[in-house]
Amino acid sequence: MVTGDDIFPELDYGRDRAEIIERLWERKLPDTSELPILRSVITKCWNLEYDYMADVIEGIDAKSR
Numbered sequence: 001m002v003t004g005d006d007i008f009p010e011l012d013y014g015r016d017r018a019e020i021i022e023r024l025w026e027r028k029l030p031d032t033s034e035l036p037i038l039r040s041v042i043t044k045c046w047n048l049e050y051d052y053m054a055d056v057i058e059g060i061d062a063k064s065r
Contacts, residue, residue, distance in 0.1 A: 037063045 006013070007030060011020055023029070029046055032039040041059040050056050 008016075008020055008023065013020065027046075032042050035042065038060065041056060041063060044050055044059065045056065050059070
């Protein structure tokens with residue numbers, strides 16, 4: 001899912017690539033507590049719980065009702 005923001009805005013994707021990969025492997029993901037509607041959808045994306053983008057859209061639709 002693309003939100004328009006970098007997942008780790010404090011890191012440079014060219015210079016800090018190894019750090020980014022390490023954080024992703026170690027599941028050191030950003031806090032999503034301030035995203036009440038999208039928090040669970042983003043978490044499911046990070047946990048590879050969606051098979052298709054259509055499932056993501058359905059998840060967003062369900063949360064926004």
